[in-house]
Amino acid sequence: MATRRAVVTGASSGIGESVARALRTSGWDVVAVARRAERLAALQEETGAVAFAADLTSDADIQALTAFLDETGPVHALVHVAGGARGADRVEDGRVEDWQWMFDVNVLSAQRLVAALLPQLRQAAASDGHADTLFVTSTAAQTAYAGGAGYNAAKAGESMLAHALRLELNGEPIRVVEVAPGMVHTPEFTVNRLGGDTVAAERVYEGVQAPLTADDVADVIAYALNAPGHVNLDLITMRPVAQSAQHLLARGPLRPRGVESQ
16 A cells, blocks of 8 residues: 555644654655644655645635645545634633634634545545544533633534534545544643733643643554554543543642652
């Protein structure tokens, strides 16, 4: 079988960048998609991933990406990492434009990509046995929290898209995988959510022993994609040990009860 090729969105930073690196390391060809062309160029230089700059909220950019992929080879996997959060407001104080942006980048971009790339995924599945779609959502899709309603709603919407797609593709050799991380400490996510306030962003992680990293999530994604083609990991929920649930986070060292430190 020819080398498998994945389209990885959000590849200019954070989890998306780590996924592009992890897949390249495990032998995949990668088309790295994001808005920031200069960062993609650096990733291409370092890893050999093919850079394609695109805004996934733009129909024209989606069409250009689709045409490029059609001209350059098969698409065995769509790995949709791009997304994000804006604001931490109560429902009554939320800005409609922030909620609209979150829905556009988390839900509608996923729908646009599936609609555009499914024909190519089907062609790859027909020739090479199976194809994959994988969506990075969040534990915010599973549990609401005060100040998170906009992001809760957007990620829950993306999660439901994945669930419905799996049902719609029943009978086809195309896997639909959802990875829902909890607290991940990446350079940009929380800073962007809080309007560039780096001090407030660091307080979110203050005292938390070993939050997840982008590489942790990328390792899980690579495992899911490299599993035998008949194995579908429907939903992978992953959190740091310090985060037992969305609302239960330990700050300070983790230590067994009743055992003195050595």
